[in-house]
Amino acid sequence: MSEPSDLEARLRALMLASLAGDAAAYRTLLSELSQHLRRYYARRLDSALAASGEDLVQETLMAVHTRRLTYDPTQRFTAWVFALARYKMIDLFRRQRLRITVPLEDDAAIFARDEAEDTSARMDLKTVLDTIPERPRELIRQVKIEGASIAEAAARVGMTETAAKVSIHRGLKALAARFSGGADNDR
Structure with missing residues (x-):
């Protein structure tokens, strides 16, 4: 498997190309993301929720599609996707009324650390200073x-x-x- 920084660079390049209108890059991006998301959810869902994994992959890909214009190119792409994936899983737990703790220690191999709060704070600060x-x-x-x-x-x-x-x-x-x-x- 590629190093996390290689993965970040490749996925970020595909995202930027897709935002510029490259349909082939967008298809490749969604295909690669679906593979990573399947592994991500498979490691986090117990057997009772395993069947929901593919639904979560699709929901996350839809979120990437519908929110792609909110991606800030100055920030890590994998952190952005990780946040979307995590929120989709939390939504599933809420729908199922579950309280499950999810180990996050092996995310580095697939996704960057969750920088959503840091990114949000930086964007808020920039908005205020502007x-x-x-x-x-x-x-x-x-x-x-x-x-x-x-x-x-x-x-x-x-x-x-x-x-x-x-x-x-x-x-x-x-x-x-x-x-x-x-x-x-x-x-």
């Missing part, structure tokens, strides 16, 4: 998220340290006002 002007947004990203010093961030955007501090302060204040429901009043 509500403020570019310069304070960039300064906040560099200083508060990436850990750069104010001096480093100021130099990168061509500002003095004092101006950068003021810009960061005003940007954070604008975000706080926007998302707390309060007004942006200077005191």
Whole structure:
């Protein structure tokens, strides 16, 4: 079997080609995913639910198809598919009113670790920061998220340290006002 990074690269390339309109790449992607999903579900479903495995494969492939435009090409494709597969299995358990613990330790051989929450948080953060002007947004990203010093961030955007501090302060204040429901009043 291929290394996980080889699998990720191949499946991601097929997904990107299919998003660009390559029907052959899309057929290949769905075919490869169905093989991996069958193994994924076979390892996780007990004998009472084994017959549901193929239904889950089909439901997951349908989810890939209907949600393919939500895939963020800057993120791992296998993490995205893993999240869809996991949610389909949880839906089955809910329908069956089951409480089953699912061992996830051997997913690395087939799928990347579940980065859905990390990806969602990064997308939420980007959406929030996009509500403020570019310069304070960039300064906040560099200083508060990436850990750069104010001096480093100021130099990168061509500002003095004092101006950068003021810009960061005003940007954070604008975000706080926007998302707390309060007004942006200077005191």
